[in-house]
Amino acid sequence: MEGAIAQLKADGVYKRLNYLESPQAAHVRMEGRGEVLILSSNNYLGLCDEPSVVQAGHDGLKAYGAGTGSVRFICGTFAVHRELEAALARFVGTPAALSYVSCWNANEGLTATIAEEGDFVVSDALNHASIIDSVRLAKAITKCTTAVYKHGDLDDLREKLTANKGARRRIIWTDGVFSMEGSIAKLPDILQIARDHDAIVVMDDSHATGVLGATGRGTAEHCGVVGEVDVITSTLGKALGGAAGGFVAGNAALCDMLTQRSRPQLFSNALPPTVAASALASVQFLEAHPERVQQLRENAKYFRQAIIEAGFKPLPGDTPIVPIIIGETAHAIRMSEMLLDEGIFVTGFGFPVVPQGTARLRCQISAAHSKDDLDRAVRAITAVARKVGLSK
Ligand SMILES: Cc1ncc(COP(=O)(O)O)c(C=O)c1O
Structure with a gap:
């Protein structure tokens, strides 16, 4: 070493x-x-030291104490988690959301929970490392088939989906904003391709939440397609207060299944309540400003x-x-x-x-x-x- x-x-x-x-x-x-x-920070909106966000963290610490004590389903979860998850779902335009201690965890737990043997998962070549690892893990755990399409190359994406049209289900994974390039996914085209190939779109919007769109709702707002992306993951560690945490947003059944099965939910503590409280205040600040x-x-x-x-x-x-x-x-x-x-x-x-x-x-x-x-x-x-x- x-x-x-x-x-x-x-x-x-x-x-x-x-x-x-x-x-x-x-x-x-x-x-x-x-x-x-x-x-060089992800403090895009300057909320890391925004007084109302810091105060909410203090209040959360007083109301709920420092720690979660264990995993959510084992020893109880906090009301502030539910409030945060409702706010996040409202903000990104999905029926439900589920928080994690990081977006890395959210991504890592997602693919293996939704994919099964016989499914096909296809991922952009420049997707974040957490997506790459998530897909690798899903392949190892579930024996689903996986492929990588050339960055932003929609012909390559179409070809790979066509070649796997016999799969039980097809899942497309993309970043909303590619963090090292600063480029935006061609989301309306990807959604159309998904409709044409009966595929599900999963988008990591970590660098777009609070950043893109007139009111910061992310890549979908920027592209005028709020409510059309099947699953959105994002971080609380960038524009939304910059502390830590992540989430998966989608329909209620998805969030319920992630609560039942995704391994970070089952085997790791929840977001500390003080962090959940300051993230909630960040969403509220952004909605008001x-x-x-x-x-x-x-x-x-x-x-x-x-x-x-x-x-x-x-x-x-x-x-x-x-x-x-x-x-x-x-x-x-x-x-x-x-x-x-x-x-x-x-x-x-x-x-x-x-x-x-x-x-x-x-x-x-x-x-x-x-x-x-x-x-x-x-x-x-x-x-x-x-x-x-x-x-x-
Ligand atoms: C696109 C993307 N996804 C996920 C993550 C991980 O986020 P977190 O810090 O919440 O684990 C990052 C952070 O660098 C990112 O840029």
Whole structure:
């Protein structure tokens, strides 16, 4: 193990943890560095330190205590979980929802619960790691058939569904927003393909909940198809308060079956009640303040335009994820460290998170950023690119 770690360091791809001494916000206090501007958090709406969200966490702690004590069906579940799940279902436009301690858990528990031997599960090549693992697990557990279609390639998706038309059931898995690209799934087309091939659509909307659509209801709202996606999974650890937690949203029978059978529900504690309370307050805040989503959209547009005017060619897109491709992993990590020396925190992502040779600085914009913050970030990225001789 020590040898492998030394090699990561020698290759310049070792990840260092940066410790924060203040709440997650546009500006944070970082141990050993002082005030730092963050452009790499999922705090899209600035709700991590929103007073009503923090207060709800305090109130939840007082009302329900610190822990859940065990698994939900074994020792009882809390009223705040039910309230949160009703709010989440209302928000994303499904009849029901079920919470998990993370979206990773929600995804992992889902496929093996809904798929059976004889079913066919097909997944976009750039889907999140939690979906990839979920499908692998489902294949191992249920002996269902699985395949991966080329990213966003709907002809490939159609071909794979046609080749498996004899399957008992077909399930299409897609991200709503692809987190490393900042691109949006072609959801209306995917829904049409699902209708044509009698398939179920399951969409992970972790980077779209609270982000896309006029009121932040996600990819379905962005595409004008709220209520048409069979199953939506998402996280509470990004726009919705940023603490932790995830959920599956769909019909009541699905949520009931997940309660009966999905392994994280049966063998792992529920979301701590204080976290459920602050997530519920985040949903309520967002329902009362859709203008936060508009602010996020304006900020993302402003930054994208400014970074293009500075000569960079970020991957195109309509989301607050603005990736600047650097190439080598070590270069992306080095640039990220140089930016931190300038007081700007933008993470460099390399292999194995993204394919070899496509390492990137992934800038993430928040409604909490001011125009000055965004201008400062563009100036710093430009200066660092010049120092390392990066041709933009
Ligand atoms: C698309 C997607 N799905 C799932 C997750 C996992 O979310 P959580 O942190 O709630 O486990 C992430 C987080 O990175 C994600 O980007």
